[in-house]
Amino acid sequence: xxxxxxxxxxxxxxxxxxxxxxxxxxxxxxxxxxxxxxxxxxxxxxxxxxxxxxxxxxxxxxxxxxxxxxxxxxxxxxxxxxxxxxxxxxxxxxxxxxxxxxxxxxxxxxxxxxxxxxxxxxxxxxxxxxxxxxxxxxxxxxxxxxxxxxxxxxxxxxxxxxxxxxxxxxxxxxxxxxxxxxxxxxxxxxxxxx
Numbered sequence: 691x692x693x694x695x696x697x698x699x700x701x702x703x704x705x706x707x708x709x710x711x712x713x714x715x716x717x718x719x720x721x722x723x724x725x726x727x728x729x730x731x732x733x734x735x736x737x738x739x740x741x742x743x744x745x746x747x748x749x750x751x752x753x754x755x756x757x758x759x760x761x762x763x764x765x766x767x768x769x770x771x772x773x774x775x776x777x778x779x780x781x782x783x784x785x786x787x788x789x790x791x792x793x794x795x796x797x798x799x800x801x802x803x804x805x806x807x808x809x810x811x812x813x814x815x816x817x818x819x820x821x822x823x824x825x826x827x828x829x830x831x832x833x834x835x836x837x838x839x840x841x842x843x844x845x846x847x848x849x850x851x852x853x854x855x856x857x858x859x860x861x862x863x864x865x866x867x868x869x870x871x872x873x874x875x876x877x878x879x880x881x882x883x884x
Contacts, residue, residue: 718780718781721780722781722784725775729771729772729775732771733767733768733771736767736771737764737767740767761798762795762798762799762802765791765794765795765798766795768791769788769791769792769795772784772788772791773788
């Protein structure tokens with residue numbers, strides 16, 4: 691009788707344990723799914739604040755300000771947010787992701803520290819080359835409508851000789867503008883804002 695009671699007790703205890711652990715897992719997953727959007731929102735708010743701060747101190751466009759936020763800075767912000775949120779560290783998956791992010795940040799930091807001088811010199815050379823570049827060689831950043839409007843005005847000039855010479859110059863500038871626009875699109879990635 692005692693052995694039968696002990697067997698039933700063991701079976702009942704194991705089923706309760708299984709239900710309890712599965713309930714804990716579901717609860718943990720629900721908590722993580724509630725926490726992740728909050729973290730994402732906090733990071734986005736901090737990034738927006740950083741962009742606004744930088745743009746208020748500079749005359750750069752918003753794209754240039756976002757481009758200045760390097761991958762290293764973004765990783766650092768994310769690490770700080772994850773470190774501040776203790777409940778994230780309960781999940782093994784989140785802990786592993788955090789560790790991988792920290793390792794990637796540390797290795798990038800080591801590489802940057804090692805090659806910082808080379809990168810700084812290259813950036814200076816690139817900046818100097820951009821400053822020395824003639825204005826006609828730089829891609830025209832005006833809007834397409836604005837350029838087309840100017841071309842229409844020049845095409846409707848009163849004299850025939852002016853129309854012919856303008857037509858030739860706009861054809862040449864159109865091909866330059868098209869190639870400049872294509873190269874500008876290839877160099878500048880699309881950015882979406884929410």
